[in-house]
Amino acid sequence: xxxxxxxxxxxxxxYVNDVPHIGHAYATLACDVMARFKRLDGYDVHFLTGTxxxxxxxxxxxxxxxxxxxxxxxxxxQSFRDLIGAMNYxxxxxxxxxxxxxxxxxxxxxxKLVAAGDIYLGKYAGWxxxxxxAFYADDETEVGADGKRRAGPVGNEVEWVEEPSYFFxxxxxxxxxxxxxxxxxxxxxxxxxxxxxxxxVKGGLQDLSVSRTSFSxxxxxxxxPKHVMYVWLDALTNYITECxxxxxxxxxxxxxxxxxHVVGKDIIRFHCVYWPAFLxxxxxxxxxxxxxxxxxxxxxxxxxxxxxxxxDSAAVTxxxxxDPVRYFLLREVPFGNDGDFQRRALIGRxxxxxxxxxxxxxxxxxxxxxxxxxxxxxxxxxxxEADVALLDRAKGLLAIVRSELDEQAFHRALIxxxxxxxxANRYVDAQAPWALAKTDPVRRDTVLWVLAETIRRVTLxxxxxxxxxxxxxxxxxxxxxxxxxxxxxxxxxxxxxxxxKPQGVFPRFVEAKVAS
Ligand code: MSP
Numbered sequence: 001x002x003x004x005x006x007x008x009x010x011x012x013x014x015y016v017n018d019v020p021h022i023g024h025a026y027a028t029l030a031c032d033v034m035a036r037f038k039r040l041d042g043y044d045v046h047f048l049t050g051t052x053x054x055x056x057x058x059x060x061x062x063x064x065x066x067x068x069x070x071x072x073x074x075x076x077x078q079s080f081r082d083l084i085g086a087m088n089y090x091x092x093x094x095x096x097x098x099x100x101x102x103x104x105x106x107x108x109x110x111x112k113l114v115a116a117g118d119i120y121l122g123k124y125a126g127w128x129x130x131x132x133x134a135f136y137a138d139d140e141t142e143v144g145a146d147g148k149r150r151a152g153p154v155g156n157e158v159e160w161v162e163e164p165s166y167f168f169x170x171x172x173x174x175x176x177x178x179x180x181x182x183x184x185x186x187x188x189x190x191x192x193x194x195x196x197x198x199x200x201v202k203g204g205l206q207d208l209s210v211s212r213t214s215f216s217x218x219x220x221x222x223x224x225p226k227h228v229m230y231v232w233l234d235a236l237t238n239y240i241t242e243c244x245x246x247x248x249x250x251x252x253x254x255x256x257x258x259x260x261h262v263v264g265k266d267i268i269r270f271h272c273v274y275w276p277a278f279l280x281x282x283x284x285x286x287x288x289x290x291x292x293x294x295x296x297x298x299x300x301x302x303x304x305x306x307x308x309x310x311x312d313s314a315a316v317t318x319x320x321x322x323d324p325v326r327y328f329l330l331r332e333v334p335f336g337n338d339g340d341f342q343r344r345a346l347i348g349r350x351x352x353x354x355x356x357x358x359x360x361x362x363x364x365x366x367x368x369x370x371x372x373x374x375x376x377x378x379x380x381x382x383x384x385e386a387d388v389a390l391l392d393r394a395k396g397l398l399a400i401v402r403s404e405l406d407e408q409a410f411h412r413a414l415i416x417x418x419x420x421x422x423x424a425n426r427y428v429d430a431q432a433p434w435a436l437a438k439t440d441p442v443r444r445d446t447v448l449w450v451l452a453e454t455i456r457r458v459t460l461x462x463x464x465x466x467x468x469x470x471x472x473x474x475x476x477x478x479x480x481x482x483x484x485x486x487x488x489x490x491x492x493x494x495x496x497x498x499x500x501k502p503q504g505v506f507p508r509f510v511e512a513k514v515a516s
Pocket of ligand 1: 013014022236266303
C-alpha cells in the first residue's frame, strides 16, 4: 500500500431505464475533474461510476422493450459506459448493481441492520412513484387539474401501493442524524441543500419501507425471498460494494469512507438521510461529503424523453470537441445551481475564453518563440517587476484552485485561472516582444520565457478540466510526462530545451450558414 492520502469520489449510479443525456454527463464530469486533480496532487484516488439496474422502473422499461430485465440492463448499461470515451472520463471502475458481488454486499448490510434491531416486518400502504422509486406521505402529494396525483405540483405521478414490507426504523434516527450534521458541517453541500435536509429531518422521520413484494427484479431479502430489497437500499450500497464490503480486508476498503458523493439535487434525501442512517445502524463509517448538483435544462426547456430534446453528449462533443464541452459545463454555471444549456452560450465561451484568450495566448507566444528563439525554450535573463508580478500570480494559482476544488467550486477555479490568462495577454501587449526583437533580444527572450513559464503553470492546472488540450500544450512546451503532476509545479522551464513545432489547440467555432 502506498501510504499516500486516499481520495474516493463517486457519481450517482444511473438508472438503465433511459439513455444518457448531458444532465447525466454532468455529475460524472464533476467527479472526473476531482479525480484527475487529486491524482495530479499526489493522492491515491479511486473514482467510481456505474449503473443502477434493479427495481420496478427498470423492470417496466424492460417489459416495454420486450427484453428480459438482464438483457435490457446489459444494453442500456453499455450506453452509459460509452459516455466514458465520449466525455474522456477516467473512472477506476464501472459498477453494475446486477453483479454478484453487489448482491453479497447488500445482503450482508441487510444482515447488519437486522442484527441492530432496525428492521421489522409490516405492511406498506401509501403512495409510490415508480419514476422516482420513492415513497411519499399523503401530504407530499397533490391531485392536479387532470385528476392525477403527483409528488408535489410538478413531480411525477404516484400510485397507491399496499403490500407486505420490511421497514427500517428510520424514525429512531432523527436525533442522531441531526447530531451528525451538526458535527460534520461539510457533510452536505451546498448550504441551501444542507438546510433543506436538516428541516426535513427536524420535521420528523417515518419508518422507511425497504422491501417490495409486487415484483421480483431486485436483490432477494435474506431468509424471505418473496421480498426484494427496496432499490434505493440496493443502489446506495454500491459505494461500499466497490470497496469489498463486507470484506474489510479487501485492499480497496482503504478508500472507505468516501470523500465525496456527487449527486443530483433530486436525490439528496436518499444520500443525506437514508444512507448515513443505514451505515450508522450497520456500524459502518459514514461518507465525508455529499455535494448536490443542480439540473440542466436545454434552451429553457426541461430535458425529457417525451420532448425529444435530450442533448446527446456524443453529438455535442462531435461538433465542438470534448474539451470545450467539458469547459463550458463547469464554467457556465456555479456547481450546485441549475443551468440552461444554450448553443449560443457554448459557442460564445468557446470563442471568447478558449480560442481568443487561452488559445491565442499560447499561439502568439509559441509562434514567436519558434521563429525567434531557435525552437528552444528562450533564455531567462534578469527579471523585472512586471515579470515577477505575472509569475507570482501564476505561482499562486495552485493553492487557489486546490481550495476552490475542495469546495467543488469549479467555476471559481476556472475564473481564477482565466484571470491569469488575461493578465498574461495584457503582459504580452505591454511588453510587445515582437518589437523587442530588434532593440533588445535579451529582454525579448526573458519576456518570452516568462510567458512560456506562465502558460506552463496555467496549463498544469487546466489538465483536470481539459485533459487532451492541456496535454497538447504541455507537449509544445516539451514538459515531460513526469513533470506534469503538481509536485513539479515549481519545476520551471529550462532555457535551451528543444521545442516541437507549435500548433493551434483551440480553433474558433464559426457557425455554418444555413442556406435559406
Ligand atoms: N439511480 C439513481 C441514483 C442512485 S445513486 C446511489 C438515479 N438515477 S438517474 O439516472 O435517474 O439519475 C442520475 C443522476 O442524473 C441524478 O443525480 C440526477 O439528478 C441526474 N440528472 C438527471 N437529469 C438531469 C439533468 N437534466 N441535469 C442534471 N442532472 C440530472 O437517480
